[in-house]
Amino acid sequence: xxxxQNTPRIRTERRDAAKNRQLILDTAHxxxxxxxxxxxxxxxxxxxxxxxxxxxxxxYRNKGELCQDLIKDSVDLFFDDIEEYLQENDxxxxxxxxxxxxxxxxxxxxxxxxxxxxVEEAKSTNPLKSRSKSPLYAELHQILVELFDEMEANxxxxxxxxxxxxxxxxxxxxxxxxFQKDVRGYSPxxxxxxxxxxxxxxxxxx
Amino acid sequence: xxxxQNTPRIRTERRDAAKNRQLILDTAHxxxxxxxxxxxxxxxxxxxxxxxxxxxxxxYRNKGELCQDLIKDSVDLFFDDIEEYLQENDxxxxxxxxxxxxxxxxxxxxxxxxxxxxVEEAKSTNPLKSRSKSPLYAELHQILVELFDEMEANxxxxxxxxxxxxxxxxxxxxxxxxFQKDVRGYSPxxxxxxxxxxxxxxxxxx
DNA sequence: ATACTAAATGGAGACCTCTCCGTTTGTCAA
DNA sequence: TTGACAAACGGAGAGGTCTCCATTTAGTAT
Numbered sequence: 001x002x003x004x005q006n007t008p009r010i011r012t013e014r015r016d017a018a019k020n021r022q023l024i025l026d027t028a029h030x031x032x033x034x035x036x037x038x039x040x041x042x043x044x045x046x047x048x049x050x051x052x053x054x055x056x057x058x059x060y061r062n063k064g065e066l067c068q069d070l071i072k073d074s075v076d077l078f079f080d081d082i083e084e085y086l087q088e089n090d091x092x093x094x095x096x097x098x099x100x101x102x103x104x105x106x107x108x109x110x111x112x113x114x115x116x117x118x119v120e121e122a123k124s125t126n127p128l129k130s131r132s133k134s135p136l137y138a139e140l141h142q143i144l145v146e147l148f149d150e151m152e153a154n155x156x157x158x159x160x161x162x163x164x165x166x167x168x169x170x171x172x173x174x175x176x177x178x179f180q181k182d183v184r185g186y187s188p189x190x191x192x193x194x195x196x197x198x199x200x201x202x203x204x205x206x
Numbered sequence: 207x208x209x210x211q212n213t214p215r216i217r218t219e220r221r222d223a224a225k226n227r228q229l230i231l232d233t234a235h236x237x238x239x240x241x242x243x244x245x246x247x248x249x250x251x252x253x254x255x256x257x258x259x260x261x262x263x264x265x266y267r268n269k270g271e272l273c274q275d276l277i278k279d280s281v282d283l284f285f286d287d288i289e290e291y292l293q294e295n296d297x298x299x300x301x302x303x304x305x306x307x308x309x310x311x312x313x314x315x316x317x318x319x320x321x322x323x324x325v326e327e328a329k330s331t332n333p334l335k336s337r338s339k340s341p342l343y344a345e346l347h348q349i350l351v352e353l354f355d356e357m358e359a360n361x362x363x364x365x366x367x368x369x370x371x372x373x374x375x376x377x378x379x380x381x382x383x384x385f386q387k388d389v390r391g392y393s394p395x396x397x398x399x400x401x402x403x404x405x406x407x408x409x410x411x412x
Numbered sequence: 413a414t415a416c417t418a419a420a421t422g423g424a425g426a427c428c429t430c431t432c433c434g435t436t437t438g439t440c441a442a
Numbered sequence: 443t444t445g446a447c448a449a450a451c452g453g454a455g456a457g458g459t460c461t462c463c464a465t466t467t468a469g470t471a472t
Contacts, residue, residue: 013419014418014419014420016419016420016421017419017420017421020420020421046422051421051422052421052422052423053422053423054420054421054422054423054424055420055421055422058420058421
């Protein structure tokens with residue numbers, strides 16, 4: 001899982017290709033930093049990196065994939081944090097764990113806001129495959145489902161953990177999250193509270 | 207509210223302009239019907255209608271606005287239905303009313319799937335103003351908030367009706383709704399059940 | 413070294429969205 | 443009628459996304 005496209009490949013990546021990949025990543029990073037992810041076009045990246053558009057699109061089918069590659073490391077660290085937390089706190093009640101995970105994610109989202117939005121936007125623009133198969137989404141969904149299941153273990157409701165997990169992630173998508181912040185005026189902390197009181201603490205009053 | 211851009215305007219719409227508006231609407235409707243909303247470009251509409259791109263964009267800033275104009279009438283009917291239902295059933299418990307409204311909306315969404323998606327997509331692509339100010343969204347939100355408030359009237363939770371309403375609408379956005387259908391494999395009825403059991407029947411087991 | 417081959421490259425080009433602006437055309441007042 | 447003028451028009455063009463493919467080139471087997 002650690003080296004996926006870095007070191008040895010199925011038949012090794014050509015040296016020039018590897019060099020170009022790094023060149024693209026560096027250029028994109030620099031331009032994103034300077035102008036903001038939103039403002040930078042694939043064109044611009046190609047031009048700045050002095051490669052043809054074809055070369056760029058060959059490696060990344062769209063800006064989203066590029067963004068994805070750029071946060072890959074952060075995402076890995078993020079999941080490491082979660083795993084560590086879960087291992088050290090497996091006796092904690094599941095709803096508390098859930099809330100903590102959401103808190104982790106919100107912090108992550110705040111830190112990587114632009115790139116995350118970049119990932120999501122392209123996903124929807126392009127293959128219409130929704131924001132489904134982003135590894136981040138899928139893996140996080142899996143974790144949430146397990147916690148929801150653990151929560152409902154001693155309840156009578158028929159399980160809808162997968163749905164709840166989708167709701168949570170939906171609510172924390174760029175679209176929804178920034179709508180809550182910018183239009184509704186909530187702080188990250190308030191969003192966390194609203195979300196947990198709405199979707200996590202389902203039994204009893206609150 | 208009834209005549210907004212139809213009959214008398216602030217200073218009447220020029221006859222040629224009115225004619226063109228209708229021409230655009232007809233052309234778009236025809237092309238959408240024939241090829242699907244997704245597949246038809248603004249360009250194509252302009253060409254087919256034999257008008258310059260500038261003329262088209264002058265009237266509709268993007269495809270979303272065009273779609274919006276195309277479903278305006280259906281939307282009005284939709285709200286009429288809701289209003290009628292609410293007036294005839296104001297003694298029914300609010301959670302039941304809520305569920306019924308959602309059912310209305312899901313049916314509407316199924317019927318106007320393509321145009322609705324068209325509206326939402328452009329909204330997010332363009333002014334980044336999120337899917338907020340679509341009249342449909344805003345008005346529906348308002349109705350949901352009132353019902354949630356009514357529901358919580360005799361409970362102790364501090365009100366988060368606005369948030370819940372946002373969650374519901376988020377869950378029924380094209381993005382989320384079709385994800386649930388296509389990827390998770392739920393039927394419209396199942397989505398309705400999941401949604402109500404998750405967000406509406408908050409008190410007690412189910 | 414040499415030839416072979418699959419990967420990598422770059423740029424032309426198809427098609428798109430959206431803006432700008434010089435020109436045309438209803439409309440209304442004189 | 444006849445101006446005058448704001449509204450409407452159309453199309454050129456800037457800038458994007460993404461594809462295709464003829465050409466180049468890095469590894470590898472001989």
